[in-house]
Amino acid sequence: MINSTKIKTTKQIEGNFRIIRTLFAVLIALVFAFFLIATVSDNVLKDFTTLLIGPLANSSRMITVISKMIPLLFTGVAVSLVYSAGQINIAAEGAFFAGAVAATSVALIEGIPAPIHIILTILAGSVVGAMVMGIPAIMHVKYDVVTIVSSLMMNYVALYGGLYLILNPFRDPLAGFEASFPFAKSAILPHLFGNQRLHIGLIIGFVVVFLISILLYNRPFGYSIRTVGQNKKFANYSGIPVNKTIVLTSLLAGAIAGIGGTVETLGNYSRFVYTGFTNHGWDGIMLAVLCRNNPRLIPFAAFFLAYLKTSADSLNLTSKIPPEIISVIQAIIIIFIAAERFLAKWEHRKIVANSQRALAIEKGE
Amino acid sequence: MAIEKNYLDDIAIGEDILSMQNITKIYENGFVANKNVNFTVKKGEIHGLVGENGAGKTTLMKVLFGQEIAEEGKVLLGGNEVNISSPLVALDYGIGMVHQHFMLVESLSVAENMVLGSEPTKGISFDYQEAVRRATEVSKKFDLEVNPKALIRDLSVGYKQRVEILKMLLHGAKILLLDEPTAVLTPQETKELFIQLKHLKEKGYSIVFISHKLNEVKEICDRITVLRNGQSISTSDINAVTEQDISKMMVGRDVFLKIDKNEPSFGDDVLKVSNLSFKNKFGLYAFKDLNFTIRKGEILGVAGVEGNGQSELADVLAGLETIQDGEVMVNGRSIKDLTIREIREEGVAIIHEDRMTYGASSTQSIKENILSDRFYKDEYKKHGFINWKYVNEKAKELIKSFSVKADGYDAQVRTLSGGNIQKVVAAREFTSNPKLLIACQPTRGIDVGAAELIRKKMIALRDEEKTATLLFSADLAELLSISDGIIVMYGGRITAYFPDVSELNEEILGEYMLGLKTQSLEVAGGVLVD
Numbered sequence: 001m002i003n004s005t006k007i008k009t010t011k012q013i014e015g016n017f018r019i020i021r022t023l024f025a026v027l028i029a030l031v032f033a034f035f036l037i038a039t040v041s042d043n044v045l046k047d048f049t050t051l052l053i054g055p056l057a058n059s060s061r062m063i064t065v066i067s068k069m070i071p072l073l074f075t076g077v078a079v080s081l082v083y084s085a086g087q088i089n090i091a092a093e094g095a096f097f098a099g100a101v102a103a104t105s106v107a108l109i110e111g112i113p114a115p116i117h118i119i120l121t122i123l124a125g126s127v128v129g130a131m132v133m134g135i136p137a138i139m140h141v142k143y144d145v146v147t148i149v150s151s152l153m154m155n156y157v158a159l160y161g162g163l164y165l166i167l168n169p170f171r172d173p174l175a176g177f178e179a180s181f182p183f184a185k186s187a188i189l190p191h192l193f194g195n196q197r198l199h200i201g202l203i204i205g206f207v208v209v210f211l212i213s214i215l216l217y218n219r220p221f222g223y224s225i226r227t228v229g230q231n232k233k234f235a236n237y238s239g240i241p242v243n244k245t246i247v248l249t250s251l252l253a254g255a256i257a258g259i260g261g262t263v264e265t266l267g268n269y270s271r272f273v274y275t276g277f278t279n280h281g282w283d284g285i286m287l288a289v290l291c292r293n294n295p296r297l298i299p300f301a302a303f304f305l306a307y308l309k310t311s312a313d314s315l316n317l318t319s320k321i322p323p324e325i326i327s328v329i330q331a332i333i334i335i336f337i338a339a340e341r342f343l344a345k346w347e348h349r350k351i352v353a354n355s356q357r358a359l360a361i362e363k364g365e
Numbered sequence: 366m367a368i369e370k371n372y373l374d375d376i377a378i379g380e381d382i383l384s385m386q387n388i389t390k391i392y393e394n395g396f397v398a399n400k401n402v403n404f405t406v407k408k409g410e411i412h413g414l415v416g417e418n419g420a421g422k423t424t425l426m427k428v429l430f431g432q433e434i435a436e437e438g439k440v441l442l443g444g445n446e447v448n449i450s451s452p453l454v455a456l457d458y459g460i461g462m463v464h465q466h467f468m469l470v471e472s473l474s475v476a477e478n479m480v481l482g483s484e485p486t487k488g489i490s491f492d493y494q495e496a497v498r499r500a501t502e503v504s505k506k507f508d509l510e511v512n513p514k515a516l517i518r519d520l521s522v523g524y525k526q527r528v529e530i531l532k533m534l535l536h537g538a539k540i541l542l543l544d545e546p547t548a549v550l551t552p553q554e555t556k557e558l559f560i561q562l563k564h565l566k567e568k569g570y571s572i573v574f575i576s577h578k579l580n581e582v583k584e585i586c587d588r589i590t591v592l593r594n595g596q597s598i599s600t601s602d603i604n605a606v607t608e609q610d611i612s613k614m615m616v617g618r619d620v621f622l623k624i625d626k627n628e629p630s631f632g633d634d635v636l637k638v639s640n641l642s643f644k645n646k647f648g649l650y651a652f653k654d655l656n657f658t659i660r661k662g663e664i665l666g667v668a669g670v671e672g673n674g675q676s677e678l679a680d681v682l683a684g685l686e687t688i689q690d691g692e693v694m695v696n697g698r699s700i701k702d703l704t705i706r707e708i709r710e711e712g713v714a715i716i717h718e719d720r721m722t723y724g725a726s727s728t729q730s731i732k733e734n735i736l737s738d739r740f741y742k743d744e745y746k747k748h749g750f751i752n753w754k755y756v757n758e759k760a761k762e763l764i765k766s767f768s769v770k771a772d773g774y775d776a777q778v779r780t781l782s783g784g785n786i787q788k789v790v791a792a793r794e795f796t797s798n799p800k801l802l803i804a805c806q807p808t809r810g811i812d813v814g815a816a817e818l819i820r821k822k823m824i825a826l827r828d829e830e831k832t833a834t835l836l837f838s839a840d841l842a843e844l845l846s847i848s849d850g851i852i853v854m855y856g857g858r859i860t861a862y863f864p865d866v867s868e869l870n871e872e873i874l875g876e877y878m879l880g881l882k883t884q885s886l887e888v889a890g891g892v893l894v895d
Contacts, residue, residue, distance in 0.1 A: 224740075
């Protein structure tokens with residue numbers, strides 16, 4: 001009855017606006033970055049250009065981008081997954097760290113054949129990571145503890161518990177700095193293309209993205225997760241075991257973050273060297289928000305963020321711009337994307353105009 | 366701004382006091398609720414605004430009350446164009462609205478609720494005595510009796526409504542908008558309301574009466590305006606039209622209000638409830654010692670004023686609340702320790718009264734809503750994955766057979782109208798091969814067409830699949846037309862059981878619903894015996 005080529009559905013307009021909103025957020029953040037750079041820079045244009053296209057300057061920098069992207073794949077997917085279940089569980093940071101510590105504890109053992117050793121480290125990282133994100137979920141369903149608070153606190157348990165292990169039983173007094181004993185050779189992840197900074201964590205990361213996307217959109221359990229996330233009461237009324245879904249999803253998300261910590265540590269370092277939060281978990285939250293919890297989009301967002309981080313590093317080398325500028329850009333993007341009502345008036349006008357056009361056509365016929 | 370109210374006083378009775386011209390309202394989801402609507406009210410009249418649910422009556426009134434801003438059109442008060450940007454402005458202009466769902470603070474007293482928005486103060490503190498004085502004054506002036514010190518939560522629905530009306534009058538409203546005021550009232554309470562409204566009319570107040578109950582409109586209104594699909598169809602003197610005319614204008618075709626159904630043929634007991642009691646979170650009994658059974662192919666109606674234990678009973682039977690005391694058997698099996706999924710697998714289907722919270726997931730698509738109770742079953746899987754192709758086919762079929770109006774099965778449920786959302790819920794619940802259907806207010810707030818479809822499908826389940834149905838409804842006409850037997854709940858107990866509805870009418874039910882009459886335990890207990 002209505003000419004569908006001219007008239008869009010409201011859903012299409014809303015979809016378009018999601019993209020427009022994201023682009024606007026990025027644009028505003030970059031404008032802001034420009035002015036921030038202008039306040040400290042001697043050569044604003046040059047520095048801003050470095051920020052925009054710095055990583056494209058040479059292949060080494062592009063490899064850095066890819067390398068920085070690897071841990072983000074894991075934490076981005078982990079947070080997207082747990083947010084899909086409607087759980088504001090922010091313990092991915094702790095799960096990543098604890099996963100790395102657990103993997104270290106296994107990686108220090110000598111005499112296990114390589115492939116088995118790697119699998120064991122990943123297993124250890126995932127189990128401990130699962131605990132870090134799973135415990136707040138269990139406390140939530142059993143005792144009604146607010147997840148955002150308990151998971152935030154869980155990060156500190158993971159951080160300081162892990163640091164205790166690294167700085168005491170695992171500490172190498174001969175290292176000359178705060179680090180663990182060196183990992184057994186058999187536990188180090190194989191490198192890709194003979195490049196020191198690329199390791200098979202990249203492949204594992206893409207496999208995780210693929211598997212979780214399939215899980216979320218094509219498996220019955222994924223349907224449970226999304227339904228619980230959209231409307232818990234409806235899910236319960238329909239017979240979906242809500243609490244079980246929440247706990248299992250959180251465990252799985254924690255396991256993914258834990259594997260992220262494992263591959264990042266065993267792929268890039270010969271000992272455990274972190275002395276504080278790595279921020280990959282927090283970045284994962286940003287990526288999930290940016291991708292609206294859709295794991296299929298995580299590689300793109302992770303690449304974007306890794307690119308910005310690499311830019312910031314090169315800015316730091318070539319100018320006096322501090323790399324923290326990237327945190328400011330990140331924060332601005334998140335704020336604008338999280339602002340549901342941002343551009344809402346424009347969107348409403350579009351929808352109204354569209355409906356009026358549909359009305360006019362209806363009348364005309 | 367008080368000048369404006371006086372200005373309305375100068376208008377002579379029978380002249381236009383309010384005129385809405387070419388109002389168009391489009392919601393954020395693109396739904397066009399009003400299209401170029403024209404609506405005029407004369408001073409001192411009761412003007413019926415009728416139309417199916419979803420026709421745009423409430424939206425039009427919300428625009429008038431400043432709760433929604435129209436995209437186009439203007440509002441004239443006494444011939445002057447006004448810009449009503451919020452309910453506060455509307456009140457200043459002398460327009461007051463009584464919503465379908467009361468806007469009262471349950472934990473406060475009548476007087477406190479009535480002065481809300483213009484609270485009297487003594488120094489920096491609230492002047493309770495003055496509030497009580499004002500409430501008493503307005504109550505006397507309009508001859509509407511209330512106890513200013515009573516707490517809202519202790520009052521009946523009809524009483525609360527009276528408080529709402531007085532609240533608006535206290536704030537100086539000269540034009541009262543009543544959104545389906547009788548939907549929650551028993552026949553007796555409705556009569557009382559009508560006396561009050563006529564009284565106000567005699568005092569020169571103008572009243573807009575929204576309803577889709579034609580007999581009430583005929584009884585009380587002077588003129589009516591019919592809305593259909595968001596457009597104003599006509600305005601006419603009430604004496605110039607018959608009920609049949611109005612319903613034709615509302616629906617756009619002839620409506621058959623009578624429903625055909627086969628003679629009952631009952632089978633074995635499907636649901637058996639014995640000595641079932643339930644305490645709410647405050648430790649009070651929501652219902653106590655309920656006993657009844659429903660047989661195969663039987664529709665048992667539950668009548669009762671809202672809040673007499675019906676909601677809690679439905680939730681317990683659906684497994685949403687645990688069984689505290691007593692026994693519930695479905696097909697001879699106790700559901701006490703079953704999960705909701707297990708209860709559903711016993712063949713229980715539930716239409717929850719809270720459609721948007723429990724019945725549907727508004728941010729998910731139609732197909733995902735239909736899938737929620739069956740997605741894990743083999744039929745919908747292929748090699749462990751959801752068979753989306755099959756799901757799409759099924760969803761397409763159901764959208765067709767339940768005539769859901771939507772942009773295909775991927776449309777988000779929140780973009781549909783109330784009636785279509787309920788059709789999606791029914792499309793799921795009615796197609797799970799239910800042995801027992803618990804239907805709570807299945808047609809509340811939805812248009813006549815959708816209600817007709819849902820009622821017919823319920824009858825079809827009874828006749829063809831021998832489904833046992835427990836039907837909770839506030840619509841007595843609906844209860845009387847589809848149920849085989851009716852029980853009345855009052856104060857958390859079954860106070861009456863009528864095995865045969867043919868001797869019943871709304872008046873009789875009303876007396877039991879208000880607790881004016883109670884059957885002896887032996888008669889009410891007859892539900893058990895049969």
